[in-house]
Amino acid sequence: MKKVGGLSDIILKTEGVGVTYQESIVALKNVSLNVPTAKLTAILGPSGCGKTTLLKVIAGLIEPTKGKVIVGGKEIIGPGPDRALVFQDFALLPWATVLQNVAFGLRARGVPKKEREETSLHYIRQVGLLGFEDKYPHQLSGGMRQRTGLARALTINSDILLMDEPFSAVDEQMRRKLQEDLLKLLKIESKTVIFVTHSIEEAVYLADQVVILSGRPGSIADIVYPEIDRLGEVDLIRRQPGYIELVDEIWSSLKRYVE
């Protein structure tokens, strides 16, 4: 594996980001990270190591105690139209239908009702929820809720998509389907994706760059660049030489943080 990976332009970077909760809980320490444009970056690490915290710092929801986040050359001061977040706990409005939930971001931007419903339905179809647009979150399975959150993030068409364990609440078949859909989607719409995952396989399969965080306080333990050819059939990716080796390599680097 090449270390620098010859990855293109950097759209987003974090510089020495540190987060301390309640003046004593150090969640993140000195995280400096480059995120290349139109590529997938996976954040991998043991539970509680600060993955969600890092993603929320990038989203502009948590102000880092130290360091900064730079997007397109400018330091961020909060959430922006250039970044959309898919929440780990879905964060759906329980009193609103799937359609209303998906349209939330557009509504906040003042998009007229007809237009925002059209756009929302388009993404509802893309995540495979057509027919469920009038259901309420409590009538959906965990995976369907997650896909609602994904559709909501897609509607606002931001360049950077931040996803917190986007496929954790779905079964294996659905997970594979959604992974493939994501790769297909990224071939059509050029987006930069940063996603958090627990799954080494998922990281290697999807990502161009895998950032491995150490146990708490989370700091970067290693970065690997799976050079997997994703141009061909998605089915073939898992059978490429080097796939299994890379999974093993990452596991051996992660193992010491998992007691």
Next chain:
Amino acid sequence: MSDSQNLASIPENSEINSSKVGTKVSLFLWRLFSFFLAFSIWELAGRADISIAFPPFSEVAVAFVSMIYSGEFTVAYADSLPPLLTGLCITIIGGVFIGISIGLARSAEWFVMPLLIIFQTAPVSALIPMLTYIYGISDTAKVVAIVILGMPLVALNSYKGIQATNPSLLEMSKSFLASRVDTILFVILPSAQKMIFAGLRLGVSGAFIGIVLAELLITPTGIGDLITYNRFIARYDKMFATIVSILAIAGLTLSLMSIFEDWLFPSEKHK
């Protein structure tokens, strides 16, 4: 979670409707039955000669009807309803407004919260006789009594509802760049709705207690006077009929409020 139940009860639209009508009818029958049971027990207890101050249900019912026709209720309620309505309006509008404002503006919290908690926990009804010194024997005293007993409950629950908004939803709203106004309208208020209405129900009950106490303790007019007077002349059937009438009006008001809530937030019916 009640998710699984709800999932199970959402097969086809036609089935939903017929089963919903079915449950409504059986709910109505159950209520009717429980009224019937309560009145029967009352009737038996009244006939058991425990005390002449406790007439059986049938006598009270007769007195109730006679008082409607004699105009005794009309006269009494003409005195009681205007201050009651004024007090209710102030309680509801003021309470919701104060509660929401404090909930939204953190800076006001330290100033108003202690007051509200004192009002909620102290035996406020003990203050009511004191109102005479301030407002004399007047409608104002009644209105103040209602507001003192009702408004803290409304305000406190509205405040709690606002505060209980799921922080994750607030983050979501922020990350999708919703304005403060949009966040309040589309996230905070819908999420506080249940608590606000629970507070309104408590507050309205408090308001009814307020008017009766005021008329019993300060201003012997209207409905309170009707109770006192009939007790004085030992017409216990009429006394109880009067009490039943105010309970019925309170119950009616509460039912109207829940109809209003359903109308305002129809989506809650799906839950």
